[in-house]
Amino acid sequence: MSDVLAVNKNATAPGPARRSYSAQMLREVYLKFGARIGLAWIGVLVLVAVFAPFLANSHPLLVSEGGTRHSPLLRALTAADVSLLVILAAVLVLSFLRVAFRYKVLAFTVIALTSSLASYFLISPPQLTIYEQYREAETAGRYDWIVRTPIAYSPKDYQRDAGETGLQAPLSDPARPHLMGTDENGADVLSRMIHASRIALGIGFVATGIALVIGVFIGGLMGYFSGVVDMIGMRLVETFEAVPTLFLLLTFVAFFGANLYMMMVIIGLTGWTGYTRFVRAEFLKLRQQEFVQAAVACGLPLRSILFRHMLPNGIAPILVGASFGVASAILAEATLSFLGLGLVDDPSWGQMLNQAVQAATFNWWMAAFPGGAIFLTVFAYNLIGEAMRDAIDPYLKKTA
Amino acid sequence: MLLQVDNLKTYLRAGDRIVKAVDDVSFTLERGEMFCLVGESGSGKSISALSIIQLLPRDIATHPGGKVWFDHRRVDGSIERVDMLALPEEGKRAIRGARIGMIFQEPMTSLNPVFTIGEQIIETLQLHHPELPYSEARARAVAALEQVQIPNSAERIDDYPHRLSGGQRQRVMIAMAMICEPDLLIADEPTTALDVTVQAEILRLMKDLQQRKGTSILFITHDFGVVSEMADRLAVMRQGKIVESGKLRDVLNAPQHDYTRQLLAALPANLARTRPTARRSTPFNAVPATAETPVKPNGEQALVELRGLQVYFPIKKGVFKHTVGHVKAVDQVDMRIPQGQILALVGESGCGKTTLGRAILGLIGATGGEIRFAGDDITGLGRKAMRPYRRHMQIIFQDPVSSLNPRLTVANTLIEPMAVHGIGASKDERMEIARQILVRVQLDPEYLWRYPHEFSGGQRQRIGIARALVLNPRFIVCDEITSALDVSVQAEILQILLDLCRERSLTLLFITHNIGVVEYLADEMAVMHDGKIVERGPTEQVSRNPQHAYTQKLLAAVPRVKF
Numbered sequence: 001m002s003d004v005l006a007v008n009k010n011a012t013a014p015g016p017a018r019r020s021y022s023a024q025m026l027r028e029v030y031l032k033f034g035a036r037i038g039l040a041w042i043g044v045l046v047l048v049a050v051f052a053p054f055l056a057n058s059h060p061l062l063v064s065e066g067g068t069r070h071s072p073l074l075r076a077l078t079a080a081d082v083s084l085l086v087i088l089a090a091v092l093v094l095s096f097l098r099v100a101f102r103y104k105v106l107a108f109t110v111i112a113l114t115s116s117l118a119s120y121f122l123i124s125p126p127q128l129t130i131y132e133q134y135r136e137a138e139t140a141g142r143y144d145w146i147v148r149t150p151i152a153y154s155p156k157d158y159q160r161d162a163g164e165t166g167l168q169a170p171l172s173d174p175a176r177p178h179l180m181g182t183d184e185n186g187a188d189v190l191s192r193m194i195h196a197s198r199i200a201l202g203i204g205f206v207a208t209g210i211a212l213v214i215g216v217f218i219g220g221l222m223g224y225f226s227g228v229v230d231m232i233g234m235r236l237v238e239t240f241e242a243v244p245t246l247f248l249l250l251t252f253v254a255f256f257g258a259n260l261y262m263m264m265v266i267i268g269l270t271g272w273t274g275y276t277r278f279v280r281a282e283f284l285k286l287r288q289q290e291f292v293q294a295a296v297a298c299g300l301p302l303r304s305i306l307f308r309h310m311l312p313n314g315i316a317p318i319l320v321g322a323s324f325g326v327a328s329a330i331l332a333e334a335t336l337s338f339l340g341l342g343l344v345d346d347p348s349w350g351q352m353l354n355q356a357v358q359a360a361t362f363n364w365w366m367a368a369f370p371g372g373a374i375f376l377t378v379f380a381y382n383l384i385g386e387a388m389r390d391a392i393d394p395y396l397k398k399t400a
Numbered sequence: 401m402l403l404q405v406d407n408l409k410t411y412l413r414a415g416d417r418i419v420k421a422v423d424d425v426s427f428t429l430e431r432g433e434m435f436c437l438v439g440e441s442g443s444g445k446s447i448s449a450l451s452i453i454q455l456l457p458r459d460i461a462t463h464p465g466g467k468v469w470f471d472h473r474r475v476d477g478s479i480e481r482v483d484m485l486a487l488p489e490e491g492k493r494a495i496r497g498a499r500i501g502m503i504f505q506e507p508m509t510s511l512n513p514v515f516t517i518g519e520q521i522i523e524t525l526q527l528h529h530p531e532l533p534y535s536e537a538r539a540r541a542v543a544a545l546e547q548v549q550i551p552n553s554a555e556r557i558d559d560y561p562h563r564l565s566g567g568q569r570q571r572v573m574i575a576m577a578m579i580c581e582p583d584l585l586i587a588d589e590p591t592t593a594l595d596v597t598v599q600a601e602i603l604r605l606m607k608d609l610q611q612r613k614g615t616s617i618l619f620i621t622h623d624f625g626v627v628s629e630m631a632d633r634l635a636v637m638r639q640g641k642i643v644e645s646g647k648l649r650d651v652l653n654a655p656q657h658d659y660t661r662q663l664l665a666a667l668p669a670n671l672a673r674t675r676p677t678a679r680r681s682t683p684f685n686a687v688p689a690t691a692e693t694p695v696k697p698n699g700e701q702a703l704v705e706l707r708g709l710q711v712y713f714p715i716k717k718g719v720f721k722h723t724v725g726h727v728k729a730v731d732q733v734d735m736r737i738p739q740g741q742i743l744a745l746v747g748e749s750g751c752g753k754t755t756l757g758r759a760i761l762g763l764i765g766a767t768g769g770e771i772r773f774a775g776d777d778i779t780g781l782g783r784k785a786m787r788p789y790r791r792h793m794q795i796i797f798q799d800p801v802s803s804l805n806p807r808l809t810v811a812n813t814l815i816e817p818m819a820v821h822g823i824g825a826s827k828d829e830r831m832e833i834a835r836q837i838l839v840r841v842q843l844d845p846e847y848l849w850r851y852p853h854e855f856s857g858g859q860r861q862r863i864g865i866a867r868a869l870v871l872n873p874r875f876i877v878c879d880e881i882t883s884a885l886d887v888s889v890q891a892e893i894l895q896i897l898l899d900l901c902r903e904r905s906l907t908l909l910f911i912t913h914n915i916g917v918v919e920y921l922a923d924e925m926a927v928m929h930d931g932k933i934v935e936r937g938p939t940e941q942v943s944r945n946p947q948h949a950y951t952q953k954l955l956a957a958v959p960r961v962k963f
Contacts, residue, residue, distance in 0.1 A: 290803035294867060297761050298817035299790030302783065308816075312807040 025316065028391040035387030038380035045377065049197040050088045053081050056151035056191035058131035064144040065137075073149070076129060079119040084198075086115035131157040151179070153188035155195040155347045160186070170365050181365040184355055192347035193369055199348050200377055203264050203333045204326035210268025212322055215275025216315075220306050222276070223283025230280070237273045245270040245332065253341040260343060263336065267329050278321055282314030289313075316392040323385030327378040334374050349374050401471070402583055402616050403429040403452070408466035410444075410451045421447040423640035424466075431583070432614040434607075436627045436648075439637035440663075440886035445620045448637070449586045452618070453500050454484055454492050472499055473583060498528040501577030505589040507569035511561040517572045518557035521545075525579050544575040548605060567598035571605065578609060585610075586618045591626065595748040596913065600957035603629060622886065624667055625916075625959030628652060636660045652963055666891035667961060668916035702736040702772070703875055703907045704760060709733045709769035711752070711759045729755040731931035732769070737875075742901060742908040744922035744939065746915065746954070752931040753911045757877040760909070761793055762786055773875070791821045794868035798880035800860035804852040810838075810863055811848040814870050821871055837866045841896055858889035865896065875907045882917060894921060915958045919943050927951045 029035050048055065059073040090111040094104045131154055138146060158164065162176055164186035171177055180189035222233035249266055256262065286292055287310070295309045336342045337350030338357075349370040356366035410422035422444045429435050437445040450456050452468050468484040472495055484492065496502075504510040512520060521541040526532060532540075538557070545553035548571040561569060570590060577585055587606065591599040607630060610617050619630055627634055628648065635645035636659065644657040655661045664670060710733075712726040729752040737743045747753045758764045760771055762781065771779045778789055797803035805813060814834040815827070824830035835845040841862040852860060861881060868876050878897070882890040898921065900906060910922060918925050919939060926936035927950065935948040946952045 290797035290799055291805040293758070293763050294795065294797065294803060294864075295805075296763055297790065297793070297795045298820070298867070298871065299787040300816060300820050304816065304820075309805050309808075313805065 025391045029384070029387045032387040032390065034383040038383035041376055041380040045197050045201060048194055049201050050084045052195050052198060053077060054149055056153060056155065056188070056194045057149045058134065058152065058154040058157040060134055060146050060148050062147040065142060072134065076125050077123065078125050079123045082119040082123055083116040087112050132161040135161060151188060151191050153191045155187060155192040156345065157188070158186040167359065167363050180369050183352065183366060184359060189352070189365060189369060192352060193373060196347040196349050196352070199260060199333065199346070200330050203260070203267070204329045206264040207267035207271065207329040208322050208325045210265065211271040211325060212275055212318070215272035216279050216311065216318065219276035219279025220283055220311065223280040224287060224306055224310070226284065237276050240270060241273045243270050246335065249336055250341060253336070258341060258343050263333060267332055271325060271329070275318055275321060278318050279314060282317065283310055286310045286314055316388070320385050320389045320392070323381050323388060327381035330374065330377055401428050402431045404469040405452065406467040406469065408448065408451060408468060409464050410447050410456070411462050411464055413460050420640050422451060425642050427635050427642065427645060429584070429616050429618060431616055432610070434610055434617045434619060434630055434632045436619045436621060436631035436634040437637055438621060438624065438627055438634055440622060440888065443637040444640040445637050446588050449588055449618060449620055452484060453496055453502055453586060470495065471583070497524050498580045499582050500584045500586065501582040503573050503577050503585065503587045503590045505592050507566050507573060507593060510573055511569055513561050516558050516560055521576045521579055524576055528580050541579065544579050545572070547609070548572070548575045566594055567602060570594065570602055574606065581613065582615065584616045584618065588620045589622070597748065597953060597957040599959070603959070623959065624664065624961045628961040629959050636663065652961065662888060666888040668894070668914070668920040669961065671891055671894070671920050701739050703739045703774055704737040705772040706733055706735040706760070707770040709759065709771060710767050711755050711764060712767045728931045730759060733933055735926065735933065737907055737909060740905045740907055741924060742910055742922045744910045744912060744918040744925040745928055746912060746918055746925055747928035748913060751928045753928050754879055756928070757795070757879050757909060757911050761795055761877060791871040792874045794871060794873040795877040795879060796864045796868050796881045798883055800857040800864065800884055803864050804860055806852050809849055809851055813863070813867055817867070818870050823871065834870060837869050840869070841866045858885055858893065861885060861893055862896070869900070878908055878910045880912055883912070883914065915943065915955065927954065
C-alpha cells in the first residue's frame with residue numbers, strides 16, 4: 001500500500017495549494033485594477049466616516065487655558081462617534097486574529113452591540129453646543145495655545161460670529177479659508193461632505209444588509225423546498241416587486257417626517273426580492289448537485305444542509321448583486337434628499353445638491369463636490385461588483 | 401502512406417507553465433487503414449489529433465518541433481505532400497473538412513441547434529465545392545444521410561438537431577465529416593458518450609464505411625474493447641509519448657511495454673478474481689435482532705427489499721398544469737438484496753436505474769410500493785423518522801467533481817455526519833476515525849486539511865467512499881462510481897471496494913452500465929429496461945446464458961477484448 005500512497009502524493013495537483021475557494025475569489029478580485037481603485041475609495045470613505053469628528057470640528061482638539069490643558073473635542077464626542085471608533089478597532093483587531101470566521105462574526109456582533117449600548121447610556125455630550133465660544137475665547141486671548149482639527153468647522157457651525165453670509169466660493173477669503181466654500185447657511189462644505197459620508201456608507205450597508213438577510217432566507221427556503229413553498233414565495237416576491245420604493249418612501253416621509261433609520265429599513269424591506277430570485281435559482285440548481293444529495297443521505301439537519309453546504313456555494317452571485325445594491329441604496333437616499341424629503345439639518349450629499357439647485361445663482365462648488373462624491377462612491381461599488389462577477393464567472397476565465 | 405507524423409511536439413501554455421501535451425510522437429497511417437490511439441485521460445491523444453488537423457488555439461499551443469506530412473489530393477486528382485504545421489491558414493482550410501474530416505466525442509453539443517442538419521451538411525459541401533448547384537448538394541446530403549442509415553433521410557434532412565437521439569446525431573456528424581469524401585477521418589472518442597447498443601451500431605457503421613470508401617480512420621479511444629473490435633494497428637500513449645505501437649494482435653497478445661501490460665491487466669475482465677465465492681454465508685453480527693425480520697425460506701435474510709416500487713414523474717401541461725400522464729421512471733420493481741451481497745443493476749441511460757437507487761435512500765419520493773430495510777418499512781418516512789436509518793444506508797455518486805462540497809475541507813466533509821449521528825465522543829476521536837478511514841481507502845491522512853479541488857478524479861472518488869464509510873453503514877448504493885474514471889484508477893477503486901465489502905460485510909447495490917465491471921464484482925445482476933427489471937439472477941448465469949431478448953442484445957453489444 002505504501003507505494004500506492006507514494007504515487008498518489010505525486011499525482012496531487014501542484015497548482016494553487018491550500019487555498020479555499022473564497023480566498024481564491026477574493027485574490028482574483030484584488031488583482032483587478034478597477035476593483036483596487038474601488039476598494040481604495042471605499043476604504044478612504046470608511047476612514048473618513050469613522051474619524052469625521054477628528055477631521056472636521058469646530059471644537060479644538062486640545063487647548064491650554066491658564067496652564068491647564070483640556071480637550072473640548074473629546075468632551076463633545078457623541079455616542080455614535082465613540083461606538084464607530086470601537087467597532088473599527090474591533091474589525092482591525094479581529095482581522096489579524098487567527099480564529100474561525102464564524103467566531104470573528106460572533107465577536108464582532110457582541111462588541112458592536114455592547115459598545116453602542118454602553119456609549120448610548122454612558123456618554124452624554126452637552127446638549128447645547130456653542131461653536132463660537134472657542135473663536136471668541138481665542139480672540140480674547142484666554143488660551144495659551146490651541147490645536148485645531150485639519151478643518152476647523154463643524155458641519156452645523158454657521159459662523160454667525162464671523163458675519164458669514166453663506167455661499168462663499170472656495171478660498172475666496174484668505175482670513176477664513178474654506179477649501180470647498182460654504183453653503184447657503186454659511187456652513188463649511190468640506191466639513192459637511194466629510195460628515196455626510198457616514199450617511200452614505202450607513203444607508204448602503206444597513207439597507208443592503210436587511211435586504212440580503214430577508215432575501216437569502218426566503219429564497220433559500222423557496223429553492224430548497226420548491227413546490228408549494230416556492231409558489232407562495234414567488235407570489236410574495238411579485239407582491240413586493242409591485243411596490244414602488246421611491247413613492248413609498250415619499251409617503252412615509254410625508255406622514256412621519258424624515259428619519260434616516262426609517263429610510264434604511266424601508267429601502268431594505270422593499271429591496272430583498274432581487275436577492276430572493278438569485279438565491280432561489282442558485283438553490284434550485286444546487287439541490288440537484290451530488291454533494292447536497294450526499295448531505296441529505298448522511299441525515300444532516302436541514303440547517304446544516306441549507307446554510308453550510310448550499311449557501312456558501314451559491315453566495316457569490318448574491319454578493320455581486322449586493323455590491324450593486326449598496327450603490328442603488330446610496331442613490332435612493334441621495335434622490336430623496338435632493339427632492340428635499342431627506343434629513344433636514346444633518347449633512348447629506350443629496351441634500352447639498354438640492355441646495356445647489358435651489359440657490360438663485362449657480363454655485364459650482366455646491367454641485368461639483370457632493371455630485372462627484374456620489375458618482376465616485378456608486379462607481380466604486382460598481383467596479384467592485386463587476387470584478388466579483390468576473391471572478392466567479394467560469395466562462396470569462398482564461399482556460400489556458 | 402497517407403499521413404506521416406514525425407516527432408510531433410505540441411506544448412500548451414497554462415498560465416506561466418508549459419505543458420508538454422504531445423512530446424515527440426511519430427506514427428504513420430496507410431490509405432484505408434484503421435489506426436487507434438489508446439490512452440488514459442491526459443495522455444495527449446486528443447491533442448495529437450487536434451494538432452494534425454490544426455484546430456488548437458494558436459495563442460495557447462505551439463509546435464516546437466516535428467512534421468505532419470499529409471498527402472493532399474487536389475480536386476484535379478494530383479497529389480501533393482504537405483506539412484500541416486507549415487501550411488498557411490488558407491491551405492489548412494482547404495484540407496479541413498474536405499480532405500480530413502473530424503468527429504467529436506459529444507454529439508449533443510457538436511451540432512449547431514439553430515440550423516437544420518441539412519443546412520449544416522450542405523454548408524460544408526458547398527464551401528469546398530462552390531460549383532455545386534443547391535439541388536445537387538442537397539441530393540448528396542440526403543445520400544450521405546442514407547449512407548449512415550438515418551431512416552427517411554429525405555424528410556429528416558430538414559429536422560433540427562434536438563429532434564434526433566444521441567446516436568442519430570453522431571450518425572449525422574459522421575455524414576457531415578464524410579460528405580466531401582475525405583481521405584482521412586479523425587474520430588475523437590466518437591462512442592464514449594453513447595449507450596453500448598448504440599455504440600455497437602456506430603462502430604459497425606464506421607467499419608463498414610471505412611471498408612467501402614477506403615477512408616483511413618484515426619480512431620481515438622480509451623476503451624480497449626473498442627480497440628479490439630476496430631483497429632488494424634494501434635499505438636498506446638502515456639504522458640504525451642507513444643510507449644508502444646504495432647499490429648492489434650501483437651500488442652494485445654504480447655505487449656512489450658510495462659504500461660501496456662498494466663492497462664490490459666486493469667481491464668475488469670482481466671482483474672484477478674480474489675473474492676471468495678462463499679462470502680454471502682458470512683454471519684453478520686452487527687445486525688440488530690429484530691423479531692419481525694422476515695426470514696425467507698432459503699434462510700437468507702433480505703437487508704433491502706422492494707415490493708412493487710414505483711417512481712412516477714407527472715407530465716404537466718397547459719395553463720393550470722394538469723397532469724396529462726406520467727413518466728414511469730421506476731415501474732413495479734420487486735427486488736431483494738440479501739445481507740452481504742453485491743447486486744449489480746445494469747441498464748442503459750434513461751432506464752431508471754439511478755432513480756431506483758435514489759428512491760431506496762428516500763432522496764426521491766416513491767409514488768407507490770414499499771421499501772423495506774432490515775424488515776422495517778421505510779417508504780415515505782419524514783426527515784426525522786428517516787434519520788436513524790440514514791447511518792445504515794449510504795450512497796456514492798458518479799461524478800467525482802460535483803459529489804464533494806468545494807467549500808469544505810475533507811475533514812469537515814467526513815466529520816460532520818459523524819457528529820450528527822453521535823459517532824465518536826469528541827472531535828479528536830472523530831478526527832482519528834476519519835484518519836483511519838482515509839488510510840483505509842489508500843489516501844494520505846494529511847489530506848484531511850485539503851479542499852476537493854486539490855485532488856484528482858480517482859482521489860475524489862476515494863474521498864466519496866470514505867464519506868460513505870464514516871457512518872459504518874450496512875448498505876451502500878454505488879451509482880456509476882467508476883464511469884468517470886480511467887481504467888487503471890477504476891481497477892484500484894474496485895479493489896478497495898471489494899476489500900471493504902469483505903471486511904465489513906457490506907451490502908451493495910452497484911449501479912452501472914459497464915458489463916465488465918459487473919462480471920468482476922457482482923454476486924447477482926439485474927437488468928433494467930424502461931423502468932422494469934427484465935431479468936435477474938446470479939452474474940455468471942445471466943452473463944453466460946441470458947434469457948430475455950433485451951439482455952441478449954445488451955450483452956452482444958458490449959465490445960470485448962478478444963485475445
